[in-house]
Amino acid sequence: MNLLLQLLANGIVNGAMFALLAIGFGLVYRSLRVFHVAYGACFVLSAFVYYLLVTCGGWPWWLAGLGSIATSAAIGTLMEAGFYWPFYRRRISSEAVLVASLGLAIMLENVMALLFGNEVAAIPRGLSQSVTLGPVRLTMIQIAQFAICTSVASAVFLLLRLPSFKIVLGMGENTELVQTLGHSLPRYRMLVLGLASGIAAVPACLVMTDVGMDVHAGMSYLLIAAVAVLAGGVARAPGWLLGAYLVAVLQSVVIWKFSAKWTGLVAFALLLAILLFRREGLVGLHKRKEEG
Amino acid sequence: MSLIEPSKELPPQAVRHSAQSPDDPVPAWMLWGLLLLLIVLLYAWRPTYVSHLLVMFGIYLLLSTSLNLVTGFGGLMSFSHAAFYGIGAYAYAVARLQAGPSGDQAESIIWAAGWPFVPAILFAMAVGALFGWLVSLVTLRFRGDYFVFATLGIQMIIFSVLYNWVELVRGPYGLYGIPRPDLFGWSLRDSWQYLLMLVPVVTTVVGALWIVYRSEFGLKLKAMREDERAAMSTGIATNRMAGLAMTIAAGVAALAGASYASYVTYIDPTSFSLSESIFLVALLMLGGAGNLTGPVVGTLIMVALPEAMRFVGLPDAVAANVREIIYGGLLAGLMFWRPQGIAGERFVGT
Numbered sequence: 001m002n003l004l005l006q007l008l009a010n011g012i013v014n015g016a017m018f019a020l021l022a023i024g025f026g027l028v029y030r031s032l033r034v035f036h037v038a039y040g041a042c043f044v045l046s047a048f049v050y051y052l053l054v055t056c057g058g059w060p061w062w063l064a065g066l067g068s069i070a071t072s073a074a075i076g077t078l079m080e081a082g083f084y085w086p087f088y089r090r091r092i093s094s095e096a097v098l099v100a101s102l103g104l105a106i107m108l109e110n111v112m113a114l115l116f117g118n119e120v121a122a123i124p125r126g127l128s129q130s131v132t133l134g135p136v137r138l139t140m141i142q143i144a145q146f147a148i149c150t151s152v153a154s155a156v157f158l159l160l161r162l163p164s165f166k167i168v169l170g171m172g173e174n175t176e177l178v179q180t181l182g183h184s185l186p187r188y189r190m191l192v193l194g195l196a197s198g199i200a201a202v203p204a205c206l207v208m209t210d211v212g213m214d215v216h217a218g219m220s221y222l223l224i225a226a227v228a229v230l231a232g233g234v235a236r237a238p239g240w241l242l243g244a245y246l247v248a249v250l251q252s253v254v255i256w257k258f259s260a261k262w263t264g265l266v267a268f269a270l271l272l273a274i275l276l277f278r279r280e281g282l283v284g285l286h287k288r289k290e291e292g
Numbered sequence: 293m294s295l296i297e298p299s300k301e302l303p304p305q306a307v308r309h310s311a312q313s314p315d316d317p318v319p320a321w322m323l324w325g326l327l328l329l330l331i332v333l334l335y336a337w338r339p340t341y342v343s344h345l346l347v348m349f350g351i352y353l354l355l356s357t358s359l360n361l362v363t364g365f366g367g368l369m370s371f372s373h374a375a376f377y378g379i380g381a382y383a384y385a386v387a388r389l390q391a392g393p394s395g396d397q398a399e400s401i402i403w404a405a406g407w408p409f410v411p412a413i414l415f416a417m418a419v420g421a422l423f424g425w426l427v428s429l430v431t432l433r434f435r436g437d438y439f440v441f442a443t444l445g446i447q448m449i450i451f452s453v454l455y456n457w458v459e460l461v462r463g464p465y466g467l468y469g470i471p472r473p474d475l476f477g478w479s480l481r482d483s484w485q486y487l488l489m490l491v492p493v494v495t496t497v498v499g500a501l502w503i504v505y506r507s508e509f510g511l512k513l514k515a516m517r518e519d520e521r522a523a524m525s526t527g528i529a530t531n532r533m534a535g536l537a538m539t540i541a542a543g544v545a546a547l548a549g550a551s552y553a554s555y556v557t558y559i560d561p562t563s564f565s566l567s568e569s570i571f572l573v574a575l576l577m578l579g580g581a582g583n584l585t586g587p588v589v590g591t592l593i594m595v596a597l598p599e600a601m602r603f604v605g606l607p608d609a610v611a612a613n614v615r616e617i618i619y620g621g622l623l624a625g626l627m628f629w630r631p632q633g634i635a636g637e638r639f640v641g642t
Contacts, residue, residue, distance in 0.1 A: 035437055035440075083624075086628065087627075087628060090628070092627065092628070092631055093631070094436070094437060095369055095436070095437070095440070096627045096631045097627070098369075098437070098440065099369075099573070099574070099577055099623060099627050100623065100624040100627035100628060101624075102570060102574070102620075102623065103574075103619075103620040103621065103622070103623030103624035103625075103627065104620065104624050105620070106616055106617075106619065106620030106623070107616075107617050107620035107621055107624070109616075110613040110614075110616040110617045110620065111613075111617060113613050114610065114613050114614075219566070223444075223448070226441065230438070230441060259456075261452075261455075261456040262452070262456060264448055264452050265448070265449050265452035265453070265456070268444075268445035268446075268448045268449050268452075269445075269449060271441075271445055272430065272442060272445050272446075272449075275434065275438065275441075275442065276430065276433060279434075279438070
C-alpha cells in the first residue's frame with residue numbers, strides 16, 4: 001500500500017511534467033493542425049542546451065534554464081518560419097506534413113547524435129535531499145519539478161485567457177477567419193510554435209537534472225505527449241492535462257502491479273480503448289461528422 | 293438491352309487506370325527477359341555480396357508493394373507494417389525450430405513445431421494475415437491522423453509484447469539457429485542459392501499484387517482514397533475493402549518476415565520496431581505510392597543508399613548518422629516539392 005502511494009506520488013510528479021509536454025504538443029496540434037513530430041527532437045535539443053550551459057558554460061541552473069527556454073523558443077519559431085509555413089502556403093496535406101515533420105525529426109536526432117554522441121548525458125550531482133510526507137518520500141528535485149511545472153502550466157492557462165490569445169485557440173477552427181479579421185497568420189503561427197517549444201524546454205531541463213537523457217529519447221517523449229493530447233481530447237486544453245496525469249499515474253500503477261517494461265504497452269492500449277469508445281477524447285467536444 | 297448495356301461499362305476515367313498503359317512503364321517481356329538474365333548470371337557468377345543485396349531488395353520489395361496496397365491505394369497511412377513483418381518472422385521461426393536435445397532455446401519458448409519449410413512459410417503468412425485482419429477491425433474505425441496514431445499504437449503494442457514477454461519468444465535475446473530453407477532435399481546455404489529461391493517467390497507475389505492493384509478491388513480502394521463518402525454512395529463497402537487490403541498486406545509482410553528469418557537465421561524484436569515501420573512508410577513515400585513503379589523505385593534507393601555511402605568512405609560511426617540525415621532530408625524535401633514521391637501517382641490523404 002505504501003509502495004502504491006509512493007508510486008502514485010511519483011506518477012503525479014511525472015504527470016506535471018507530461019502535462020507541460022502535452023500543452024506544447026496540444027497547442028501546435030490544435031491551432032496549426034500540424035502533427036509536430038519534430039517536437040520530440042526539439043525537447044531533447046533544449047535538454048542538451050541546458051546540459052551544455054550548466055556543465056561547460058558553468059551557468060547557474062536558473063540562468064541556464066532561461067537560456068534553454070529562449071533557445072528552444074527561437075528554434076521553434078524558426079521551424080515554423082522556415083519549415084511549416086512553406087508547407088502551409090502550398091496547402092500540402094496534413095499527412096504529408098506529418099511525414100515531413102518525421103523527416104525533420106530524424107535529421108535533428110542524428111545531427112544531435114553526431115554532436116553529442118549516443119550516451120546518456122546527465123548533470124553530475126550528489127545525492128539529493130529528500131522530504132518525507134507520511135509514507136511518501138520525495139526528493140527535492142521531484143518537488144521542484146512539480147512546483148515549477150505546475151506554475152508554468154498555470155501561467156500558460158492564464159496566458160491563453162488573454163483576449164489576444166483567443167485567436168490562438170480559434171485558429172484551428174477557422175484559419176481563414178484569422179486573416180479576414182486582419183490578423184497576421186504567420187505571426188500567430190510563429191507565436192504558437194515558439195510558445196510550445198519554450199514550454200517544452202521546462203520539463204526537458206528538469207528531466208535532464210534528474211535522470212539525464214540521451215539524444216534518441218525524443219520519440220518516446222513525443223508519443224507520451226501525443227497520447228496525452230489524443231486521450232484527453234484535442235479540442236479542450238484541460239483534457240490535455242487530464243490525459244497527461246492519467247498516462248503518468250497509470251504508468252506508476254503498472255510499475256507497481258506488473259513491471260516497468262509494460263508501461264509503453266499500457267499507455268497505447270489505454271489510448272486505443274479511449275479512442276474506440278470516445279473518439280473526441282475524455283473531455284473533448286463531440287462533433288458531428290460534417291463539422292470535421 | 294441497349295439501355296442497360298452501357299451502364300455496365302466502367303467510366304472512361306476508371307478504364308484509363310485499370311487495364312492499360314500509363315501504369316505500365318516497361319513491357320512485360322522485358323521484365324521476364326531481365327529476370328531470366330538475372331537467374332543465368334547468378335548461376336554462372338555466384339556472387340555473395342550482390343546476392344545479399346538482391347535478397348534484401350527482394351524482401352523489402354515484398355514489404356513496400358504490400359504496404360502500397362493499403363497506403364497507396366487505400367490512402368491509409370499505416371505505421372504497423374513492421375509489426376506484421378515481425379509476426380511473420382517469429383511465426384516462421386517457431387514453426388521451424390525443433391524441440392530437441394540441443395534445444396535449450398526451444399524449451400524456453402512457448403511452442404516449437406519443427407515443421408518443414410513450406411508449411412512453415414504458409415503458416416507464417418496465415419498468422420500474419422490473421423493479425424492484419426484483427427488489427428483492421430480496430431484501426432479502420434479511424435481515418436486520417438487518428439488512423440496513423442492507431443496503427444502506431446498497434447505497432448508499439450506488438451513490439452512491446454515481442455520484446456518484453458520473454459516466455460513467449462525469448463524477448464530481447466532473440467531466436468537463433470532458425471533453419472534455412474530446404475527444398476526437395478536441396479539445402480540453401482549460400483546467398484546466391486537463397487536468391488535463386490527468392491526470385492520466383494518475389495516475382496510471383498509482386499506480380500499477383502500488381503494484378504490486384506489493377507483489379508476491380510484495386511479500383512475500389514482507389515475510389516475510397518479519392519473520396520470515401522462518394523465511394524460509399526456508389527455501393528463500395530469501403531471498410532470491408534480496406535480490411536481486406538490490410539489482411540492481404542499483412543500476409544505478404546509476414547511472407548517477407550519469414551523470408552528474412554530464414555535468410556539471416558537470427559531474429560530479435562529490434563528489427564521490427566517502430567523505426568522500421570517508419571522506414572517502410574518513408575521508403576514508399578520516397579518512391580511514390582499508388583502505382584506499380586513507386587515501391588520499386590523507393591526500395592531500390594533505400595537499399596542502394598547505405599551501400600553507396602559505404603563507398604564514400606566515411607567512418608562507420610558517422611556513416612549511419614549521415615545516412616539517416618540524408619534520408620530525413622530526402623523525406624522532408626520530397627514532401628515539399630513532390631508529395632507524390634519520385635515515381636508516385638498522387639499523395640495519400642487529402
